[in-house]
Amino acid sequence: MKQWKRSNAPIFWVLFGGGGTLSSLFGPALILVTGLLVPLGLLASGTMSYARMLAFAQNFIGKAFIFAVIMLFAWHAVHRIYKSLHDFGIHPGPLPALCCYGSAMVITLVGAFSLLRIGF
Amino acid sequence: MSKLTAGTANRKPFKRPMAGWYKRDPFFVRYMWREVTALAVLLYAIVLMVGVLRLSQGEAAFNGWLAALGSPLSIVFHLVLLVAMVYHVYTWFEVMPKTMPLLYAGGKRVADATIMRGGIVAAIVTNLALLALVWGMRP
Amino acid sequence: MSDTQQKRIKIEVLRYRPEQDKEPVWQSFDVPYTDDMSVLQGVQYIKDELDGSLSFRWSCRMAICGSCGMMIDGKPKLSCKTFLRDYAGQTLRVEALAHFPIERDLVVGLEDFMDKLESIKPYIVPKEARTLAQGEYLQTPAERDQYEQFSSCINCTLCYAACPQYGMDSKFMGPGVLALLHRYNADSRDGAQAERMEIVGAEEGVWNCTAVAYCSEVCPKGVDPAKAVNLNKVNSAKAYFFGLPGKKEAAK
Numbered sequence: 001m002k003q004w005k006r007s008n009a010p011i012f013w014v015l016f017g018g019g020g021t022l023s024s025l026f027g028p029a030l031i032l033v034t035g036l037l038v039p040l041g042l043l044a045s046g047t048m049s050y051a052r053m054l055a056f057a058q059n060f061i062g063k064a065f066i067f068a069v070i071m072l073f074a075w076h077a078v079h080r081i082y083k084s085l086h087d088f089g090i091h092p093g094p095l096p097a098l099c100c101y102g103s104a105m106v107i108t109l110v111g112a113f114s115l116l117r118i119g120f
Numbered sequence: 121m122s123k124l125t126a127g128t129a130n131r132k133p134f135k136r137p138m139a140g141w142y143k144r145d146p147f148f149v150r151y152m153w154r155e156v157t158a159l160a161v162l163l164y165a166i167v168l169m170v171g172v173l174r175l176s177q178g179e180a181a182f183n184g185w186l187a188a189l190g191s192p193l194s195i196v197f198h199l200v201l202l203v204a205m206v207y208h209v210y211t212w213f214e215v216m217p218k219t220m221p222l223l224y225a226g227g228k229r230v231a232d233a234t235i236m237r238g239g240i241v242a243a244i245v246t247n248l249a250l251l252a253l254v255w256g257m258r259p
Numbered sequence: 260m261s262d263t264q265q266k267r268i269k270i271e272v273l274r275y276r277p278e279q280d281k282e283p284v285w286q287s288f289d290v291p292y293t294d295d296m297s298v299l300q301g302v303q304y305i306k307d308e309l310d311g312s313l314s315f316r317w318s319c320r321m322a323i324c325g326s327c328g329m330m331i332d333g334k335p336k337l338s339c340k341t342f343l344r345d346y347a348g349q350t351l352r353v354e355a356l357a358h359f360p361i362e363r364d365l366v367v368g369l370e371d372f373m374d375k376l377e378s379i380k381p382y383i384v385p386k387e388a389r390t391l392a393q394g395e396y397l398q399t400p401a402e403r404d405q406y407e408q409f410s411s412c413i414n415c416t417l418c419y420a421a422c423p424q425y426g427m428d429s430k431f432m433g434p435g436v437l438a439l440l441h442r443y444n445a446d447s448r449d450g451a452q453a454e455r456m457e458i459v460g461a462e463e464g465v466w467n468c469t470a471v472a473y474c475s476e477v478c479p480k481g482v483d484p485a486k487a488v489n490l491n492k493v494n495s496a497k498a499y500f501f502g503l504p505g506k507k508e509a510a511k
């Protein structure tokens with residue numbers, strides 16, 4: 001009788017699912033605003049000013065939203081990239097996994113520390 | 121007796137290579153493009169990460185990040201990200217119904233295509249809502 | 260009948276005879292056909308009239324036995340359900356089902372699939388011992404709806420030929436077997452869900468799947484194995500974080 005080893009994939013899959021859903025619900029609008037409308041001046045200048053963004057990031061809800069977006073987008077993406085590496089012939093293993101999930105961890109930590117440093 | 125087993129001695133199964141499998145069918149090519157959109161999600165997360173990092177480093181640093189966003193390179197980059205992100209949204213709701221159990225409403229099976237349409241409508245609503253919020257809160 | 264009225268098609272078959280070939284080689288055949296002829300009949304014509312050494316599996320010739328699967332113009336199809344008339348004007352390439360080792364010509368080795376099928380306990384395991392006096396199981400149409408489509412599987416393995424994850428790693432249980440596993444787990448009469456969930460939750464269970472979903476595209480019976488596999492990712496995640504409903508901890 002074969003012994004099946006329980007995979008820890010659900011942890012990463014849930015993060016993948018959360019990030020995929022959040023990026024679907026808000027991703028295009030976020031890119032449009034921060035990457036195109038504001039820089040091109042199509043929204044009133046000062047929409048993303050330091051003062052307003054600081055206030056937003058210091059607000060508990062704003063901080064949580066920014067953190068959720070950065071963290072979930074990152075963990076969603078690296079999980080897919082890890083799987084895609086396999087599709088391209090780079091087989092699953094500790095080194096590819098470390099590169100992928102490690103990057104997400106770095107992004108999460110930098111984001112978290114920055115948001116904490118900004119304070120409340 | 122040896123005649124019974126003689127057949128297996130001549131077996132030499134041939135394994136065909138998988139290299140380049142994703143080029144073999146348009147279905148696979150589309151799948152790979154779907155997965156490539158993950159890069160856009162990652163790169164945007166990094167852009168935002170740098171943004172909050174600069175925000176935590178003070179006004180000068182943050183204004184530097186804002187200025188960089190205004191460069192032509194950044195504009196083109198974000199246009200590409202936007203296209204990729206929209207394709208991600210569409211393909212996300214193509215796959216998402218497969219994770220749901222068999223649903224029935226009014227005695228009839230709720231088709232995956234219906235769930236997909238619902239998801240896309242929800243995404244359009246939430247994205248427009250965010251745009252409306254930003255517009256409504258403009259200085 | 261004059262030759263100019265007889266339709267002909269060039270069929271290229273990937274031949275492999277282990278006793279003489281180092282590797283597979285394409286061989287062309289000129290096959291006369293009529294509009295009602297399937298690719299299977301085309302291949303049968305080759306064997307009957309042109310080259311008796313051509314080997315291939317077939318049986319019912321009506322898309323229910325699952326024997327005649329092959330790569331037709333690069334796509335996994337049942338040859339009895341695919342028609343030569345749809346490939347008129349082109350050279351039709353016919354090859355053994357992808358992702359399986361070729362034994363000979365169009366015959367692939369299916370031991371791996373058979374082993375996997377056996378391993379999932381593809382039968383109703385009663386929840387508790389039943390006597391004949393208790394009579395038959397009762398099941399509502401709604402209960403049957405939950406598993407019926409997955410019971411349509413004819414074990415043709417076209418989905419395995421479609422699945423690149425299986426192609427890259429044959430340790431993956433694969434779409435067909437996982438769909439059949441779900442067929443039993445979703446059946447209200449069955450009591451072996453916990454055991455089968457162990458397979459589901461392993462890496463080579465549902466977690467090798469990346470939702471390419473080509474399996475569901477090629478299935479000749481509308482089983483939708485991609486659905487069976489991916490909805491079990493949710494079940495597996497629930498079991499991982501919250502434990503299986505009703506499952507008791509094994510005494511150590």
